Each structure stands twice: as structure tokens, then as C-alpha cells.
Amino acid sequence: MQQIEYRRFDDLQRRFGIRRSTAYELIGAGKIKSVAVRKKGARTGIRLIDFHSVREFFREDDKATFR
DSSP: OOOOOEEOHHHHHHHHOOOHHHHHHHHHTTSSOEEEEOOTTOSOOEEEEEHHHHHHHHHHHHHHHTO
8 A cells, every 4th residue: 555745845955866856857847746735815825745646757768768
């Protein structure tokens, strides 16, 4: 069973070396997934990155690289 794991941008950079600006580009391109968490009616909140989607991105990237 797959464990759901969402983390912050700092964790993304520490674990995978992906900086915030690059992460936003990947999110915008639909290559990795994220969610914005905020209180109802709030303008600000935090964005969490789906680490499973990041791992999948690297797996797919590896497959494309070695073809």
C-alpha cells in the first residue's frame, strides 16, 4: 500500500535538490503535484508537495534518459 507523503519546499530541496522556483515550474507543467492548505477564507496558507509525484517524476525522467 502506498503511503501518502506531503512535505514543504525546504524538505523538497533537502531530499531531492529541487529549489522552490524549479518546483513551481514543475507544478505548473503538471509534472509534480502539490496542494495549498489554508483556513477557510484565508488568502495565505502553505503549499505542500506530494513526494510520491516527485519520485514518479524522477522514475519517468530516468526512463526517458536511458531510451
